Amino acid sequence: MLRLKYCVSVVAMLLLLISQSGTASSGGVLKAALIFGPDENLDPAYKYTGWYMREAGIYETLFSYDKDMKLIPELATGYDQISDTDYRIHLRENVKFHDGTPMNADAVIYSINRVVDPSNTRHNEYWFIDSIIKEDDYTILLKTKKPFAPTIASLTDPLVSIVKPGENISINPIGTGPFKFESYQKGISLTVKRFDEYWGGLPKLDGAVIYYVGDPVTRGLQLEGKEVDIARGISPSDVGVIQKDPQLEVLNKETLRTYFLYVNTKKDPLSDLKVRHAINHAISREDIVNSVLEGIGGVAAKGVFPSILPWSVNDELEGYPFDPEKSIELLREAGIYDKDNDGWLDYNGKPFELTIKTYTKRPELKPSAELIAAHLQKIGIKTKVETLETGALSDDLKKGNYDLALYAWNTAPTGDPDYFLSKHFESSGTEAGYTGYSNKDVDSWIEMGRSTFDNKARMDYYSKVQKRILEESPEIFLFYLNELVGKNKKVKGYEIYPSEVTFLTKDVYIEE
Numbered sequence: 233m234l235r236l237k238y239c240v241s242v243v244a245m246l247l248l249l250i251s252q253s254g255t256a257s258s259g260g261v262l263k264a265a266l267i268f269g270p271d272e273n274l275d276p277a278y279k280y281t282g283w284y285m286r287e288a289g290i291y292e293t294l295f296s297y298d299k300d301m302k303l304i305p306e307l308a309t310g311y312d313q314i315s316d317t318d319y320r321i322h323l324r325e326n327v328k329f330h331d332g333t334p335m336n337a338d339a340v341i342y343s344i345n346r347v348v349d350p351s352n353t354r355h356n357e358y359w360f361i362d363s364i365i366k367e368d369d370y371t372i373l374l375k376t377k378k379p380f381a382p383t384i385a386s387l388t389d390p391l392v393s394i395v396k397p398g399e400n401i402s403i404n405p406i407g408t409g410p411f412k413f414e415s416y417q418k419g420i421s422l423t424v425k426r427f428d429e430y431w432g433g434l435p436k437l438d439g440a441v442i443y444y445v446g447d448p449v450t451r452g453l454q455l456e457g458k459e460v461d462i463a464r465g466i467s468p469s470d471v472g473v474i475q476k477d478p479q480l481e482v483l484n485k486e487t488l489r490t491y492f493l494y495v496n497t498k499k500d501p502l503s504d505l506k507v508r509h510a511i512n513h514a515i516s517r518e519d520i521v522n523s524v525l526e527g528i529g530g531v532a533a534k535g536v537f538p539s540i541l542p543w544s545v546n547d548e549l550e551g552y553p554f555d556p557e558k559s560i561e562l563l564r565e566a567g568i569y570d571k572d573n574d575g576w577l578d579y580n581g582k583p584f585e586l587t588i589k590t591y592t593k594r595p596e597l598k599p600s601a602e603l604i605a606a607h608l609q610k611i612g613i614k615t616k617v618e619t620l621e622t623g624a625l626s627d628d629l630k631k632g633n634y635d636l637a638l639y640a641w642n643t644a645p646t647g648d649p650d651y652f653l654s655k656h657f658e659s660s661g662t663e664a665g666y667t668g669y670s671n672k673d674v675d676s677w678i679e680m681g682r683s684t685f686d687n688k689a690r691m692d693y694y695s696k697v698q699k700r701i702l703e704e705s706p707e708i709f710l711f712y713l714n715e716l717v718g719k720n721k722k723v724k725g726y727e728i729y730p731s732e733v734t735f736l737t738k739d740v741y742i743e744e
Contacts, residue, residue: 259436260742269444282390289411291393436741498668512552669706
């Protein structure tokens with residue numbers, strides 16, 4: 233009997249050790265089809281690569297957002313704001329990088345300082361950081377140059393992912409996330425495997441292979457053919473086919489992504505507010521949602537922010553109801569009407585013509601642009617659509633070589649309204665430079681919004697901004713995207729995050 237008890241005890245100990253070592257029962261290897269991926273540089277501080285590396289579960293930040301857009305501590309445990317410019321941030325202890333070395337204050341300071349460095353192409357986004365001081369191994373003091381309310385929210389951006397110091401992470405990423413890097417084929421796939429010593433508990437998957445597939449039809453076919461277990465960005469036209477398969481399902485959730493038109497207000501007659509209002513009223517947003525998005529892929533927009541963002545004031549906005557007759561009336565007031573009775577509106581002795589430029593990577597863009605062109609043609613504006621690669625379109629915006637440009641932006645990846653508003657509508661913002669928009673009141677409200685810490689006061693300022701930019705229309709807001717994710721029903725524990733930067737988590741697994 234003693235020997236039997238001893239054997240049982242040994243078996244129990246072995247089972248415990250196996251469980252703790254991460255070699256317990258398998259949660260499978262997930263195969264996923266995503267739209268975008270990194271180029272040859274895998275450093276999360278390089279351009280927007282951090283988004284892709286976080287999606288793969290490799291990197292984490294001090295703070296993050298949960299599936300309900302609630303700000304939560306991640307590699308930090310919390311913070312104390314000890315003055316308008318000083319934040320004491322407490323770091324999580326017993327966190328390891330994928331090579332087993334500890335995550336500590338030195339690593340955090342290293343990770344943030346390399347983003348603030350002028351050599352980083354996005355360093356201007358962190359202009360407000362003055363210094364970061366180590367108080368002890370698990371406490372840092374972050375000082376800002378002036379009061380900046382979005383400070384903690386800014387630390388959720390994957391750009392400031394916490395990385396292992398001293399490593400060539402451009403080719404060998406080493407983070408703290410639930411999965412560690414295994415291999416990468418540029419533009420094709422990224423492979424990760426489970427990190428057994430993950431601070432948040434043992435991940436359920438053994439690993440994952442993420443394929444980067446730009447064509448939504450191909451992603452849908454891969455899912456239908458069981459080549460992948462999950463596919464993001466499913467085309468609305470494929471939803472019905474996917475749902476007919478009893479093994480598959482489609483998840484649908486609102487995101488923070490707004491589709492909108494840049495308007496070149498530096499160019500006549502788009503410089504005329506009446507013309508911009510006329511274009512707004514000529515577009516049927518419901519038509520776009522019901523046809524291009526088939527009624528399920530999005531929601532017609534009023535203002536800049538989707539209603540799921542707490543900072544949105546959509547309930548106070550009328551937007552621009554579809555009213556072609558009002559469009560024609562406004563254009564006539566601006567001196568644009570059919571002067572030669574050929575069916576087309578004339579401006580300065582010539583037909584009034586517009587080109588809508590857009591890019592190739594998001595499936596909703598081209599058909600939306602074509603439908604908007606049809607709306608404008610119905611009121612007599614000759615309109616064509618030109619589709620470009622993102623780099624070429626970006627160059628055209630910088631040069632002012634465009635009339636209207638259709639884009640899709642995540643309006644609040646850090647959960648704070650300042651991110652988008654300062655870029656797009658503050659006179660010094662890069663995107664405002666493209667549209668030519670400048671308004672001293674808007675500049676003042678944005679500045680006050682980010683320099684005060686009372687959320688009610690901030691909301692008042694941002695409410696004014698949202699109403700004014702809607703009225704002046706340097707950008708025309710069209711719809712808010714719903715993310716459609718097709719997946720095999722055996723994939724469990726997966727959640728859609730409205731911020732879009734979280735995809736693979738420790739809780740995802742494949743049920744066999």
